Amino acid sequence: MQPPQRRATDASSKQDATHDPSPATLVDEQKVTLLACVLGGVASIGGFMFGYVSGQISGYFDMEDYARRFGQYDGEGQYTFSASRQGAIVGLLPAGSLFGSLIAGRIADSMGRRLAISVSALFTCIGTIIEISAEDSWAQYAVGRLITGLGIGSLSVVVPMYQSESSPTIIRGVLISCYQLFITLGIWTAEMVNYGTHNMSNSASWRIPTGISFLWALLLGAGILALPESPRHAYRMGKEEEARHTIARLAGVDINARSVEAQISEIREKLEEERAGAETRWYEIFTGPRMLYRTLLGVVLQAGQQLTGANFFFYYGTTIFRATGLSDSYVTQIILGSVNVACTIGGLWVVKRCGRRNALMVGALCMMICFLVYSFVGHFALDRSNPANSPQAGAVLVAFSCLFICAFASTWGPLVWTVVAELYPARYRAPAMAVATASNWFWNFMLSFFTRFITDAIDYLYGLVFAGCCGALVLIVFFFVMESKDRSLEEIDTMYLRHVSPITSHKWQDQGVEPKVRSPSASGSDAHPHENVEEA
Ligand SMILES: OC[C@H]1O[C@](O)(CO)[C@@H](O)[C@@H]1O
Numbered sequence: 001m002q003p004p005q006r007r008a009t010d011a012s013s014k015q016d017a018t019h020d021p022s023p024a025t026l027v028d029e030q031k032v033t034l035l036a037c038v039l040g041g042v043a044s045i046g047g048f049m050f051g052y053v054s055g056q057i058s059g060y061f062d063m064e065d066y067a068r069r070f071g072q073y074d075g076e077g078q079y080t081f082s083a084s085r086q087g088a089i090v091g092l093l094p095a096g097s098l099f100g101s102l103i104a105g106r107i108a109d110s111m112g113r114r115l116a117i118s119v120s121a122l123f124t125c126i127g128t129i130i131e132i133s134a135e136d137s138w139a140q141y142a143v144g145r146l147i148t149g150l151g152i153g154s155l156s157v158v159v160p161m162y163q164s165e166s167s168p169t170i171i172r173g174v175l176i177s178c179y180q181l182f183i184t185l186g187i188w189t190a191e192m193v194n195y196g197t198h199n200m201s202n203s204a205s206w207r208i209p210t211g212i213s214f215l216w217a218l219l220l221g222a223g224i225l226a227l228p229e230s231p232r233h234a235y236r237m238g239k240e241e242e243a244r245h246t247i248a249r250l251a252g253v254d255i256n257a258r259s260v261e262a263q264i265s266e267i268r269e270k271l272e273e274e275r276a277g278a279e280t281r282w283y284e285i286f287t288g289p290r291m292l293y294r295t296l297l298g299v300v301l302q303a304g305q306q307l308t309g310a311n312f313f314f315y316y317g318t319t320i321f322r323a324t325g326l327s328d329s330y331v332t333q334i335i336l337g338s339v340n341v342a343c344t345i346g347g348l349w350v351v352k353r354c355g356r357r358n359a360l361m362v363g364a365l366c367m368m369i370c371f372l373v374y375s376f377v378g379h380f381a382l383d384r385s386n387p388a389n390s391p392q393a394g395a396v397l398v399a400f401s402c403l404f405i406c407a408f409a410s411t412w413g414p415l416v417w418t419v420v421a422e423l424y425p426a427r428y429r430a431p432a433m434a435v436a437t438a439s440n441w442f443w444n445f446m447l448s449f450f451t452r453f454i455t456d457a458i459d460y461l462y463g464l465v466f467a468g469c470c471g472a473l474v475l476i477v478f479f480f481v482m483e484s485k486d487r488s489l490e491e492i493d494t495m496y497l498r499h500v501s502p503i504t505s506h507k508w509q510d511q512g513v514e515p516k517v518r519s520p521s522a523s524g525s526d527a528h529p530h531e532n533v534e535e536a
Contacts, residue, residue: 030168030251030252030253030259031251031252031253032168032252033168033249033250033251033252035227035228035249035250036167036168036175036250036251036252038227039163039166039167039175039227039228039250040163040167040175040178042219042220042223042224042227043117043159043162043163043175043179043220043224044159044163044175044178044179044182045182045216045219045220045223046117046120046121046155046156046158046159046160046179046182046220047156047159047160047178047179047180047181047182047183047186048182048183048185048186048189048216049121049124049152049155049186049213049216049217049220050152050155050156050183050186051182051183051184051185051186051187051188051189051190052186052187052189052190052212052213052216053093053124053145053148053152053186053190053213054093054183054186054187054190054311054314054315055186055187055188055189055190055191055194055314055337056190056193056194056209056210056213057089057090057093057145057315058190058191058194058314058315058316058317058318058319058333059190059191059193059194059197059198059205059206059209059318059330060089060141060206060209060210061081061086061089061316061318061319081138081452083452083453083456084453085138085142086452087448087449087450087451087452087453088139088142088449089138089141089142089145090315090316090448090449090451091445091446091448091449092142092143092145092146092149093145093146093148093149093152093448094149094441094444094445094448095146095149095445096145096146096147096148096149096150096152096153097149097150097152097153097156097441097444098153098438098441098442098445099149099150099153100120100123100149100150100151100152100153100154100155100156100157101153101154101156101157101434101437101438101441102153102434102438103154104116104120104153104154104155104156104157104158105157105161105430105434107119107120107154107158108157108158108161108162108233112229112230112233112237113158113161113162113165113166113229113230113233114162114224114225114227114229114230116154116158117155117158117159117162117220117221117224118220118221118222118224118225119154120150120151120152120154120155120158121151121155121217121218121220121221121224122151122217122221123147123148123150123151123154124147124148124151124152124155124213124217125151125214125217125218125221126147127144127145127146127147127148127149127150127151128144128148128210128211128213128214128217129144129214130143130144130147131144131145131148131210132144132207132210132211132214148213151217153441155220159179160179161230162224162230163175163179165230165231165232165233166228166230166231166232166246166250167250168247168250168251168252168259180344180413180414180417181341181344181345181348184337184340184341184344184409184413185341187314187337187340188334188337188338188340188341190209191330191333191334191336191337192334192337193208193209193212194209194318194330194333195330195331195333195334197209198330228246228249228250229242229246230246231243231244231246231247231250231263231267232267232270232271234246235264235267235268235271236271240264243264243267244260244264247259247260247263247264248260251263273426273427274430276426276427280427280428280431282431284428285424285428285431285432285435288427288428289497290496290497290499291424291428291432293480293496294423294424294432294496295428295432295435295436297423297480297481298420298423298424298432298433298435298436298439299435299436299439300439300476301416301419301420301436301476301481302416302420302436302437302439302440302443303439303440303442303443304364304412304416304469304473304476305412305413305416305440306440306443306444306446306447307443307447307466307469307473308364308367308408308412308466308469308470308473309367309371309404309447309463309465309466309469309470310404310405310408310412310413311444311447311448312447312451312462312466313336313401313404313405314336314340315448315451316451316452316455317329317332317333317336318330318333320401321333321397321398321401323384323387324378324382324387324393324394324397324398325386325387325388325390325391325394326394326398332398332401335398335402336401336402336405339402339405339406339409340405340408340409340413341409342409343405343406343408343409343410343413344409344410344413344414346409346410347409347410347411347413347414347415348414350410350411350414350415351414351415351418354485355483355485355506356415356418356419356481356483356484356485357477357478357481357482357483357502357505357506359410359411359415360411360412360415360416360419360473360477360481361474361477361478362411363407363408363410363411363412363415364411364412364470364471364473364474364477365470365474366403366404366407367404367407367408367412367466367467367470368467368470368471368474370400370401370403370404370407371404371463371464371466371467371470372463372464372467373396373400374397374400374401374404374460374463375460375461375462375463375464375467377393377396377397377400377460378393378397378459378460378463379459379460379461381393381396382394382397382460384459412473419481419484420433420436421433422484422489422492423492423496425489425493426489478502478503479502479503480502481502482495482496482500482502482505483502483505483506483508491510494510495508495510498510
């Protein structure tokens with residue numbers, strides 16, 4: 001459907017044309033309204049759910065130990081987790097999410113953002129019901145995870161889309177950053193709930209943490225319906241008046257305010273860009289100017305974010321730390337989760353202040369060292385038959401796991417999303433980002449599925465695989481990634497088109513292009529969740 005044309009008689013349009021206000025003046029006009037905060041809070045539950053279902057699985061695997069403790073372990077029943085069972089249970093969630101994220105854009109366009117969020121939440125409700133009713137079937141639990149994954153993957157696209165389209169510019173960056181932060185808060189909450197129920201002597205110890213996902217989904221699915229539709233979607237559907245009302249209410253300004261008109265113009269521009277993008281054929285992300293280089297770089301960086309090995313700790317942490325002899329591996333898991341939350345907040349500062357290249361290289365180097373120590377101490381110093389004999393080794397493993405999470409959460413965790421989003425010109429951005437994001441989910445699935453097989457074969461030496469990947473990532477960033485901090489998207493594009501050397505890109509200055517500091521809308525209001533952190 002074509003968007004409605006600008007109304008020539010609109011008083012605010014005339015005002016806009018005569019004053020031509022700067023983006024800063026328009027932002028000054030806006031207020032932080034309660035409605036905008038509620039919108040951000042409710043929508044962020046989507047990120048929270050993503051984190052919660054990721055963190056909660058670690059406790060489920062402890063059921064094998066629980067079954068042993070309570071004499072229910074028979075070597076083949078529900079709580080016997082062979083490598084393939086564990087791989088399927090963990091892996092089906094990212095597999096479902098990969099699929100859900102690929103179809104989410106279309107669903108959001110056809111039924112609107114709010115309804116798409118509600119339906120995705122419904123999927124996670126159905127998935128959760130299947131999981132908690134899995135009486136003695138691990139397979140049923142795994143199928144439940146697949147369906148939950150569909151909902152989570154779809155939410156991972158639609159929620160940030162809704163947030164970035166609806167939030168007033170003044171708090172847009174903060175709200176979008178909140179999405180990433182809520183993922184880490186979700187992981188942390190799951191770890192707390194796992195801890196709270198792990199001593200129950202029946203299946204409630206996994207059913208309660210699993211079932212609680214239902215509450216978040218219900219809260220999101222119902223709460224979102226009480227909020228307004230994204231103004232961008234309303235405009236696209238020809239409901240310009242509704243779009244103007246929503247923008248005004250969210251920004252706490254009059255419907256005739258200049259900022260409302262400015263946002264409507266921005267929506268109109270973006271829709272035009274989108275139409276140009278729709279004419280882009282998918283293969284052009286490989287054949288467009290310098291696009292093969294950039295598409296492959298995005299795919300490799302997103303794969304790299306998973307190949308650092310962070311989810312090794314989030315998915316298998318409880319099992320890992322129990323094997324180091326800790327009496328309460330759940331507490332370690334909570335400590336890791338807390339480090340993750342705190343350092344993600346720190347990471348938002350890193351994105352804002354430090355150069356991308358340095359932060360990514362230093363982060364990967366630190367993670368490499370942590371995994372080298374982890375592997376050597378685990379392999380040579382830990383008494384694996386009786387870890388109680390080597391308490392110092394156990395302590396070193398925990399300490400370096402925390403340092404690893406700190407390095408990940410403050411660099412590669414949030415930064416990769418930003419760097420990848422800055423790689424592409426508008427025309428190729430949506431398909432190129434979709435391919436790069438799919439690479440993140442794909443490697444998440446691969447690692448989830450194969451980790452147990454590999455650890456069964458080489459145990460702590462598995463850390464060397466991640467250390468090797470982190471080492472390779474240092475080189476990849478050094479040789480292939482341009483410094484993009486404080487550069488406009490046009491400048492970044494020019495740098496790639498002119499084959500500027502990535503190694504000297506931090507000092508590059510184009511005489512033909514005015515060096516610009518990114519404006520609030522420079523990276524696009526419809527950008528990916530993690531990309532607009534600079535606006536915060
Ligand atoms: O904070 C850790 C979490 O962040 C992600 O890498 C997404 O950016 C997830 O795969 C992981 O569970």
